[in-house]
Amino acid sequence: MTTHKTSEPFWWGLFSAGGVVAAFLVPIHLLLHGIAIPLGWLPADVTGYEHMRVLFGHPLIKIYLFVLIALPLYHWAHRFRFTLYDLGLKGLRTPIAILCYGGAVVGTLATVWILWLV
Amino acid sequence: MSTVTSDKSKLYYPKMPATWWLTRRAYFLFMLRELSSVFIAIFLVVFLIEIYQLSRGPAAYAAFVQRLASPGWIIFHVVALLFALYHSFTWFSLTSKVQVVRVGRRQVPPPLVTAANLAVWIVLSIVILLVFLFAQRPA
Numbered sequence: 001m002t003t004h005k006t007s008e009p010f011w012w013g014l015f016s017a018g019g020v021v022a023a024f025l026v027p028i029h030l031l032l033h034g035i036a037i038p039l040g041w042l043p044a045d046v047t048g049y050e051h052m053r054v055l056f057g058h059p060l061i062k063i064y065l066f067v068l069i070a071l072p073l074y075h076w077a078h079r080f081r082f083t084l085y086d087l088g089l090k091g092l093r094t095p096i097a098i099l100c101y102g103g104a105v106v107g108t109l110a111t112v113w114i115l116w117l118v
Numbered sequence: 119m120s121t122v123t124s125d126k127s128k129l130y131y132p133k134m135p136a137t138w139w140l141t142r143r144a145y146f147l148f149m150l151r152e153l154s155s156v157f158i159a160i161f162l163v164v165f166l167i168e169i170y171q172l173s174r175g176p177a178a179y180a181a182f183v184q185r186l187a188s189p190g191w192i193i194f195h196v197v198a199l200l201f202a203l204y205h206s207f208t209w210f211s212l213t214s215k216v217q218v219v220r221v222g223r224r225q226v227p228p229p230l231v232t233a234a235n236l237a238v239w240i241v242l243s244i245v246i247l248l249v250f251l252f253a254q255r256p257a
Binding site for chain 1 (some may be wrong): 164
């Protein structure tokens with residue numbers, strides 16, 4: 001049996017952290033931003049541009065939003081990579097790994113940039 | 119001692135069909151759980167784009183929220199919410215099985231750990247809702 005060092009535990013760690021964030025925080029944000037706000041269930045002075053810009057401009061909120069958005073991307077990346085293997089695409093393991101983790105990294109950079117802009 | 123050679127071409131390697139997960143309910147539910155991560159990721163990307171529109175100004179933001187109110191996007195978010203809840207519930211019951219929690223020398227029974235996770239999730243959701251509704255409220 002040969003053993004070799006891999007970066008697997010690193011990606012698994014991010015997968016795990018992303019899974020915790022997704023499990024605890026995503027449902028309420030889905031309800032808020034995907035359903036309640038578009039359907040007008042909340043007061044306009046809360047969901048309007050003024051309040052949203054001020055709220056999302058706050059540094060602590062930005063840090064929270066970074067964790068909320070970036071970490072579950074690594075959860076997706078790790079899960080999706082192994083799902084593709086489970087669907088029979090083992091022959092493409094390297095491109096798949098690069099696309100999945102690379103996608104999460106690109107998403108993380110986009111999150112930093114967009115939160116910087118707000 | 120004579121060497122034994124195995125003729126690999128005579129060995130049978132059964133091929134797993136790509137539809138293996140359709141053969142049993144447990145496998146299908148497993149695949150659904152994996153699929154949940156896709157819906158969560160798509161929602162987060164849409165949310166990120168919404169935040170980007172916020173940086174572009176009131177008109178861009180309002181137009182984007184208007185798009186999210188279309189039937190297609192509402193249906194997507196309802197489906198995504200169901201997947202996210204499935205992820206949450208399976209995650210809480212899984213971590214309670216995988217992570218042994220001890221108080222002193224005794225192990226906390228897994229169902230209790232699951233219930234504690236659920237309780238924390240409910241409290242966190244309420245806190246987030248309250249912060250969203252009442253923080254930085256215009257005077």
